Amino acid sequence: MQVYDSLDYADKYLPYNVTPKEIFHILKQNTTYKHDPQGVELLQSMPSLMDDNYWGHSGWGDCDCFTIAGVACCTVRGYKTRYVVVGNDRNAPSHIYFQVHDGRKWVDFDLVAPYYGITKPYKYQNSFPIIEKQLY
Numbered sequence: 601m602q603v604y605d606s607l608d609y610a611d612k613y614l615p616y617n618v619t620p621k622e623i624f625h626i627l628k629q630n631t632t633y634k635h636d637p638q639g640v641e642l643l644q645s646m647p648s649l650m651d652d653n654y655w656g657h658s659g660w661g662d663c664d665c666f667t668i669a670g671v672a673c674c675t676v677r678g679y680k681t682r683y684v685v686v687g688n689d690r691n692a693p694s695h696i697y698f699q700v701h702d703g704r705k706w707v708d709f710d711l712v713a714p715y716y717g718i719t720k721p722y723k724y725q726n727s728f729p730i731i732e733k734q735l736y
Contacts, residue, residue: 602643602644602645602646602668603645603668603671603672603675603730605645605646605647606645606646606647606668606669606672607672607675607676609645609646609647609650609672610646610669610672610673610675610676611676613626613646613650613673614626614673614676614677616677618677619702620674620679620700620702620707620709620716621702621716621717623670623673623674623677624670624709624711624716625716626673627666627669627670627673627711628711628716630650630658630659631649631659631660631661631666631669631711632657632659632660632661633660633661633662633663633666633712634655634657634660634661634662635662636662637654641664642654642661642662642664642665643664643665643668644661644665644668645668646668646669646672646673649661649665649668649669650669662712663695663696663697663710663711663712664696666697666710666711666712667683667696667697667698667711669711670698670700670709670711671683671698671730674698674700674709675730679700679701679702680700680701680730681698681699681700681701681709681730682698682699682706682727682728682729682730683696683697683698683727683728683730684696684697684698684699684708684719684725684726684727684728685725685726685728686719686722686724686725686726687722687723687724688722688723688724689723689724690723690724693724693726694722695712695720695722697709697710697711697712697713697719698710698730699727
């Protein structure tokens with residue numbers, strides 16, 4: 601639901617003709633990692649992340665907030681995406697990011713990582729497709 605609620609905002613937020621790598625850099629420059637409050641799993645839509653932030657600072661969030669924003673941005677620019685949940689314990693994922701198909705291959709899009717196309721290695725990884733029809 602947060603991705604769906606972010607699509608209009610993402611469309612207005614980005615230049616029209618951008619690559620996934622450019623989207624990554626735009627979001628990376630405008631986000632700051634902040635752990636969720638103790639005992640709370642905070643999921644912010646892109647409008648909340650950027651304009652009405654829980655923390656009172658534009659762009660403050662964690663991996664799931666960044667994933668919501670990135671998936672929305674890539675989706676409105678026509679790129680296919682899929683979620684990736686990872687961790688060092690098969691039964692307890694500890695991180696989420698997504699991959700974007702750049703027209704040739706699937707590329708890691710993890711705003712917690714320092715650079716486009718990389719993520720920290722984890723022992724367990726599962727990816728899940730995002731069904732675009734559910735977003736519109």
